[in-house]
Amino acid sequence: MYNFDEIIDRRHTNAMNTDGFRSYIFHADDSMTFPYRDEEFIRMWVADMEFATPDVVIDGIRERLDRRIFGYTRIFGDDYYRAFSGWCRRRYGWDFPREQLVTSNGIIPALYELVDYICAPDERVLFLTPSYAYFQYAADFNRREAVKCDLIYDEGRYTIDFEDLERKAADPKTTLFILCNPHNPTGRVWREPELRQMAQIIERHRLWVISDEIHCDLLRRGESHTPLGKVMPDYSRLVTCMAPSKTFNMAGLMFSNVIIRDGALRRRWLERHYNFDNPLSVAAAQAAYERGEPWLEELRAYLDENFALTAATLAEKLPRAVFHVSEATYLAWVDLSAYFEPDENLPLFFAHRGGVLLEGGDMFVQHSDGFIRLNLACPRATLAEGLRRICEAVNTKHSEPFTAPDPQ
Numbered sequence: 001m002y003n004f005d006e007i008i009d010r011r012h013t014n015a016m017n018t019d020g021f022r023s024y025i026f027h028a029d030d031s032m033t034f035p036y037r038d039e040e041f042i043r044m045w046v047a048d049m050e051f052a053t054p055d056v057v058i059d060g061i062r063e064r065l066d067r068r069i070f071g072y073t074r075i076f077g078d079d080y081y082r083a084f085s086g087w088c089r090r091r092y093g094w095d096f097p098r099e100q101l102v103t104s105n106g107i108i109p110a111l112y113e114l115v116d117y118i119c120a121p122d123e124r125v126l127f128l129t130p131s132y133a134y135f136q137y138a139a140d141f142n143r144r145e146a147v148k149c150d151l152i153y154d155e156g157r158y159t160i161d162f163e164d165l166e167r168k169a170a171d172p173k174t175t176l177f178i179l180c181n182p183h184n185p186t187g188r189v190w191r192e193p194e195l196r197q198m199a200q201i202i203e204r205h206r207l208w209v210i211s212d213e214i215h216c217d218l219l220r221r222g223e224s225h226t227p228l229g230k231v232m233p234d235y236s237r238l239v240t241c242m243a244p245s246k247t248f249n250m251a252g253l254m255f256s257n258v259i260i261r262d263g264a265l266r267r268r269w270l271e272r273h274y275n276f277d278n279p280l281s282v283a284a285a286q287a288a289y290e291r292g293e294p295w296l297e298e299l300r301a302y303l304d305e306n307f308a309l310t311a312a313t314l315a316e317k318l319p320r321a322v323f324h325v326s327e328a329t330y331l332a333w334v335d336l337s338a339y340f341e342p343d344e345n346l347p348l349f350f351a352h353r354g355g356v357l358l359e360g361g362d363m364f365v366q367h368s369d370g371f372i373r374l375n376l377a378c379p380r381a382t383l384a385e386g387l388r389r390i391c392e393a394v395n396t397k398h399s400e401p402f403t404a405p406d407p408q
């Protein structure tokens with residue numbers, strides 16, 4: 001049994017979660033003040049977890065530490081490939097040839113590189129919205145136009161607007177589709193029929209597709225993940241991105257899997273990418289995929305309970321909130337539009353009035369006004385206090401109107 005209730009002090013570890021929120025959420029410097037000390041905040045924003053990285057991963061790092069030399073490293077042997085491809089076979093009934101696997105120090109850097117390699121300067125990048133903001137940034141960074149396809153939102157449920165997707169995919173200047181599955185921030189897991197419909201559109205218009213599946217291991221009980229590579233087994237213009245970073249809380253180890261089917265694109269990657277890895281990160285990832293399953297199954301059960309607590313608390317305390325338990329990820333996507341005007345700055349409101357750090361509103365490209373996204377990957381006591389503060393802040397909003405402070 002693992003102790004997910006343990007509250008671990010992350011202060012003075014250069015954690016984005018504790019030290020980076022002013023710049024990331026509020027675009028402010030450390031002079032920005034709140035009616036709470038930093039350590040008083042309940043942090044429910046950036047997507048890493050408040051749980052200790054599994055002991056098997058730490059043991060894997062220790063084993064490599066005992067070799068005592070940490071020189072230039074690249075994955076030459078097959079051990080890591082066998083560990084990761086074995087993980088994909090066991091959990092998703094899918095794998096890939098050894099030569100298609102390359103590594104990146106993050107999926108975001110991989111997206112930044114791949115957009116440049118795939119899209120000509122006058123070509124466009126298509127993705128579903130609301131979206132993780134870095135899909136937009138990957139287009140912006142490369143000075144390519146981003147084309148957005150809003151999901152259909154009906155009674156709290158998200159589905160894909162296939163007519164709009166088809167229309168936008170038909171533009172000959174739109175050459176790359178970035179799919180997020182499971183989907184951040186809505187928590188949807190695209191089902192096989194939805195994937196097949198997307199695959200038809202992708203194939204009809206010969207789109208390149210990057211399937212970002214970083215959240216795929218963090219499924220609710222009873223849910224299943226279908227890699228796009230399984231639905232499109234012979235489509236050469238597919239790149240699949242997965243990583244141990246979200247699953248095993250090791251994002252700081254900067255290690256991700258990129259599976260590039262197309263030989264020419266893979267050669268371009270190998271020519272231009274900085275193809276070295278951190279030896280401790282390789283050891284950690286291999287240990288995770290070889291020995292991490294027992295921990296992951298306990299984590300999933302704990303997260304399911306955190307989602308159940310969130311659903312029950314919102315139903316009782318904020319009856320006009322619209323919330324459905326995410327099918328995957330540890331991120332809760334909550335529609336509070338019944339309580340707020342579309343232009344209200346929700347992260348600022350909750351930081352000031354509840355001492356809760358969260359993301360929401362226009363932080364997800366578009367089609368997200370009135371929503372907050374809550375990171376539920378924290379000890380239950382922390383979650384309960386965060387939910388209590390959020391509900392109290394909303395329920396006292398009208399009696400004590402909030403005026404956003406002037407930006408400092």
Ligand SMILES: Cc1ncc(COP(=O)(O)O)c(C/N=C2\CONC2=O)c1O
Nearest residue numbers: 046047106107108109132184212214256
């Ligand atoms: C869909 C998706 N892709 C890629 C990444 C980042 O991959 P990395 O570069 O770390 O390998 C994230 C992390 N999502 C985050 C991180 O903080 N808040 C989020 O929503 C993500 O949600």
